[in-house]
Amino acid sequence: DAGVTQSPTHLIKTRGQQVTLRCSPKSGHDTVSWYQQALGQGPQFIFQYYEEEERQRGNFPDRFSGHQFPNYSSELNVNALLLGDSALYLCASSAGTTNLLYNEQFFGPGTRLTVL
Amino acid sequence: AQTVTQSQPEMSVQEAETVTLSCTYDTSENNYYLFWYKQPPSRQMILVIRQEAYKQQNATENRFSVNFQKAAKSFSLKISDSQLGDTAMYFCAFTTSISNFGNEKLTFGTGTRLTIIP
Numbered sequence: 001d002a003g004v005t006q007s008p009t010h011l012i013k014t015r016g017q018q019v020t021l022r023c024s025p026k027s028g029h030d031t032v033s034w035y036q037q038a039l040g041q042g043p044q045f046i047f048q049y050y051e052e053e054e055r056q057r058g059n060f061p062d063r064f065s066g067h068q069f070p071n072y073s074s075e076l077n078v079n080a081l082l083l084g085d086s087a088l089y090l091c092a093s094s095a096g097t098t099n100l101l102y103n104e105q106f107f108g109p110g111t112r113l114t115v116l
Numbered sequence: 117a118q119t120v121t122q123s124q125p126e127m128s129v130q131e132a133e134t135v136t137l138s139c140t141y142d143t144s145e146n147n148y149y150l151f152w153y154k155q156p157p158s159r160q161m162i163l164v165i166r167q168e169a170y171k172q173q174n175a176t177e178n179r180f181s182v183n184f185q186k187a188a189k190s191f192s193l194k195i196s197d198s199q200l201g202d203t204a205m206y207f208c209a210f211t212t213s214i215s216n217f218g219n220e221k222l223t224f225g226t227g228t229r230l231t232i233i234p
Contacts, residue, residue: 033221042120042207042224043161056221088159092222105222107161 002027004093004108012114013081021076021111025093031055032074033105034066037088049074078113086115118143120210122225129198130233136183137193137228139208148212150184151222152193156204164206167191195230203232 005024013019025032031050035043045058049068063079072093078085089112092105119142129135141150152164167175167184174182179199183192195202208225 035222040226042209042226043222045221045223048221058221090161092161104163104166109158109160112159 004091004106006089006091006108006111008111009109010112010114012116014116015081015083017081018077018079019081019113021078021089021091021113023074023076023091023093023108025072025074025091026106029093029095029106030072031094031103032068032072033092033094034074034076035090035092036060037090037110039087043090046076081115083115086113088112118145118210118212118223120208120223120225122208122228124228125226126229126231128231128233131198131200133198134194134196135198135230137195137206137208137230139191139193139225141189141191141208141210143189143210143212145212148210150182150191151209151211152180152182153207153209153224154202154204155207155227161207165193198232200232200234203230205229 004026007022033048034046036046037043046060046064047057047066048055052068065077068074088110090110091108094103094105121140124138148169150167154162154164165175165177165180167182174184179196181194205227207227209222211220211222
């Protein structure tokens with residue numbers, strides 16, 4: 001089992017550009033969540049996708065958008081990049097269709113985005 | 117809104133000793149889950165231990181145990197017989213179980229950088 005994978009590992013962009021980050025969930029998982037982790041901070045929830053729909057959203061501007069594909073993989077898009085968007089972007093997957101009250105989220109290694 | 121506070125930015129301890137990391141949280145919910153995650157330099161966030169709020173018994177996973185004080189909204193992590201591989205950032209996290217979906221968002225604290233000294 002490959003676990004949660006993310007690409008690319010590192011990315012450097014300039015202000016105003018657009019970026020797309022990718023995530024493949026753990027085998028058997030159908031729910032993908034994205035988090036932003038600024039340097040020295042804890043991760044902040046961006047949004048979550050289930051059944052190709054955005055199910056929950058955190059306090060992030062519309063410049064942050066996403067997509068989930070039929071194979072459950074997901075993309076995070078950020079438009080009009082700002083210096084403050086520099087961060088580690090983490091993807092987490094979980095099984096959305098169980099009878100459990102909580103389904104553990106498994107994290108990927110993240111994508112380090114630097115905006116110059 | 118739920119908040120999670122970790123008041124110890126950094127801690128260090130000698131190998132084989134015991135260390136306790138502190139966490140407090142604030143919520144108006146009655147049913148929720150608390151977690152400790154470990155993030156080593158490899159950046160991969162790894163679940164260390166989980167506590168369900170409705171359980172009075174403190175969770176234990178091998179050398180890791182928690183002290184869950186629901187009334188005080190306190191959730192500390194104790195690492196016994198610390199090992200060099202325990203060196204990492206440790207994050208306290210919280211989620212509610214207000215829906216039947218079971219995948220509510222995680223709210224994290226700011227983390228504690230733990231260094232195990234040989």
